[in-house]
Amino acid sequence: MKTLFPHPILSLMLLGLWLLLVNSISPGQILLGALLAWLIPLYTARFWTAQIHIRRPLLLLKLTGTVLVDILTANIAVARLILGPRAHIQPGFIRMPLRVKGNVSVSLLANIITLTPGTLSASLSPDRSELIIHALQGNEPEAIIADIRERYEQPLLDALEQT
Amino acid sequence: MTTELTTLLVEIFVALLILIGAGFTLLGSFGLVRLRDLYERLHTPTKATTLGVGSLLIASAVFFTWREPGVSLHEVLVAVFLFITAPVSAHLIAKAALHQRSPSRSGLPPETLLEKHDGHGAKPRPDAETKQKPSQPG
Amino acid sequence: MNELPETGLILNLALAVGFLLVTVAVLLSLWRLLIGPDQPDRILALDTLYVNTVALLVLLDIKLASSLYFEAALLIALFGFVGTVALAKFLTRGDIIE
Incomplete structure (x- = not known):
């Protein structure tokens, strides 16, 4: 889980960003956005050294x-x-x-x-x-x-x- | 509610947002000309302009949502981006100005503090060379 | 375009005033860009100028009732920020990419 989704918050933000950018919530775009939100943090993991822990x-x-x-x-x-x-x-x-x-x-x-x-x-x-x-x-x-x-x-x- | 009335209400709402937005945008640039030193001037564009452009973008989102089928929210992207970047730009410009010892009406912080904030690796100030010259043996 | 209702009188009036105000804002920023007096002042003027341009493009979008210029506004916002950061960093560090 940790290696597949190294930065869950970043992934969620990327998905939101993608949907806003294409200005649509069609299933195809959600799928494409989810794919990007999964792949981009995976490939750029070494840039994100700080982990955010939202406690409250x-x-x-x-x-x-x-x-x-x-x-x-x-x-x-x-x-x-x-x-x-x-x-x-x-x-x-x-x-x-x-x-x-x-x-x-x-x-x-x-x-x-x-x-x-x-x-x-x-x-x-x-x-x-x-x-x-x-x-x-x-x-x-x-x-x-x-x-x-x-x-x-x-x-x-x-x-x-x-x- | 009749469609004519809704149309009128949306139109008035969008028009108000446009006026507020354009007004604050102008205010930001007006402060840029009116205030007296760089550090004062830094305050106005970052605040007034983000709210100004923010209102204009909300106006645009409301307008396109009402006018075209579906919800139009991509304007939010630009607004959020401007809100995140405006303070960063202001901070970097202020830091550059402090580094250059740009004069301030109220006086700069003490030199020892500024030198600590310059840190290592910073480019020597433009006037650093001229200050050292008198100490050289003639 | 023709089957959609025309934008009404109130909106057109507000748009005209909006264009006027933002254009004056652009001119004021240009004035600060010209008179300086310092490098940081000019960077600040450029920074304000690009935000004003985004405002103008958004107004144009509403006026033309098309989101044709939205991408342009987004790109100006992106590159304007990168430009400001690069210029400010150049002043403090004497170098942009270390």
């Missing part, structure tokens, strides 16, 4: 919901900042030590930080222990870090990493 799928789903809502608020907030007086923008760099360690969770956290209100992940240190974040309202770094910790990092830790 529901929590991850809830996080996705939070992030989607936050993207909407982010857009409205950024729209206000662009159209309002420029003096309201007081940018600054923030240094945030990371508690998540895995490849997948660090990259997810960095992407979430960029997509959500007023923050942008600017640089990850080579040892993956800290992020430099650029914030549009950077006068309260502690509050921003605490917010990111509570809303995104903790769920990621709980859902993806061993404690």
